[in-house]
Amino acid sequence: MKRVRLGIVVAEFNQEITSKMLDAAKYHAKNLNIHVKKICYVPGTFDMPLIVEKLLKNEQIDAIVTIGAVVKGDTGHDLIIAITTARLLADLSLKYQKPVTLGITGPDMTVKQARKRIVTVPKRAIEAAYKMVTRLRESDDKK
Numbered sequence: 256m257k258r259v260r261l262g263i264v265v266a267e268f269n270q271e272i273t274s275k276m277l278d279a280a281k282y283h284a285k286n287l288n289i290h291v292k293k294i295c296y297v298p299g300t301f302d303m304p305l306i307v308e309k310l311l312k313n314e315q316i317d318a319i320v321t322i323g324a325v326v327k328g329d330t331g332h333d334l335i336i337a338i339t340t341a342r343l344l345a346d347l348s349l350k351y352q353k354p355v356t357l358g359i360t361g362p363d364m365t366v367k368q369a370r371k372r373i374v375t376v377p378k379r380a381i382e383a384a385y386k387m388v389t390r391l392r393e394s395d396d397k398k
Contacts, residue, residue, distance in 0.1 A: 259289045259317050259388045261381075262310040266323035266359075268299035272369050276322045280358060280377035287385050292316055300325050300359055301336045304343040311351035318354040318384040322377055324369045325361030337362035354387035356380040 261284060265277050277294070284291050292315055295306050300323035307319050321344060325337045341357060348355040358380030360372045 257392070259287075259385050260292045260315060261289055261384055262293045262295065262307075262313070262316045262319045263291060264295050264297060264303050264306055264310070264319060264321050266298070266300045266303065267296055269324040269326060269366075269369065272324040272360075272366070272373060273322055275373045276324070276358060276360075276377045279374045280320060280322060280381050283378045283381045287381065289381065289385055299323070299336070300340050303340055304347060307344060307355060308347050308351075311347055311353050311355070316353070317388045318356065320356050320358050320377070320380045320384050322380070323359040323361075325359060325364065326366055326369055327361070327363050333362035333364075352391075354384050354391070356383040356387070 263277065263280060266273050281291060293310060295310065297303050297306055303321055307321065310316055310319055325333045327333050344355045358377040360369050360376050
């Protein structure tokens with residue numbers, strides 16, 4: 256079977272967390288023999304959809320993994336960011352018929368909780384991208 260080719264989009268906001276999440280994602284991708292074709296950085300999680308759409312247009316990329324940490328502040332701003340971003344990413348996945356997986360922690364999460372999820376969340380996002388690409392290819396083969 257053809258090797259899965261990923262794009263990864265990483266939020267720079269909360270970089271002390273997201274940089275470690277990226278390291279975990281790359282490590283897990285390597286273990287699954289997934290080729291990370293492109294890594295793009297955006298200022299924050301809310302800024303992801305534009306670059307995700309650009310990457311989805313690239314025929315050399317099978318799926319996108321998003322990496323971000325949406326930490327709770329003094330207002331409900333984190334909820335708006337997380338809900339809006341997730342909705343837009345899901346819409347893009349459907350529009351381009353390619354998986355976009357959420358390696359985004361939060362909302363309503365403390366920095367301590369974000370640190371506890373540094374490895375598990377990106378690992379699940381990588382696995383979800385791999386499984387979705389594989390299953391989409393299998394469904395295409397059955398036609």
